[in-house]
Amino acid sequence: SKRLISSFHQSYQQNDKTNCLKTTRFIIHLIHQNVLLDTLPIEILVYLLKNPSDDSVELAIEVIKECGQKISEFCPRMLDSFFSKLRNLLHESSLHERTRNMIEALFAIRMNQFKADRLIPSDLDLVDEQRSQRIGLIDPCDPESMLDIFQYDEQYDENENKYKQIRKTILGESTGDEDESSSSSSNSDGEEEKQDDRVES
Structure with a gap:
């Protein structure tokens, strides 16, 4: 988990959209499996929408698509706040048309109450007893680079x-x-x- 969060920061700062998106999806899966805290997607969304760009908004949309249902269950006001932010961005000409279309599609998904997919696919819902790791997005994380070296x-x-x-x-x-x-x-x-x-x- 620490390595994932460290990788998220690194790829985001390097404008590596592909790896950042993959890392974000991996983090989301761990959140659904209760390996990471439910509050982490909120931290990620605040981070991504603080200085919005086409890439950061696209990443935020991906997080909301995958975690919107979970956020709506324990913190609906924050979800409303994120959608309000996206609604304002929708009318800004600084965003590319493709990004604005993605925002509109996200509003349609919300109207359907995020019912398109299960939070956890049935073939991955294996563990009954789960303990979440208390790691925040801004917490100092050691990437444990020594694990990359064969011993x-x-x-x-x-x-x-x-x-x-x-x-x-x-x-x-x-x-x-x-x-x-x-x-x-x-x-x-x-x-x-x-x-x-x-x-x-």
């Missing part, structure tokens, strides 16, 4: 087994021993059935 793990096998156990606990997967025992039992049952068929014949 040899002398206890790789041991750590890999620990990871597999944690994964099985989270996803409810059966252990390898259970799989082997079930497969061996099914094989033995199949062999017994074949022997019975031979005796009957």
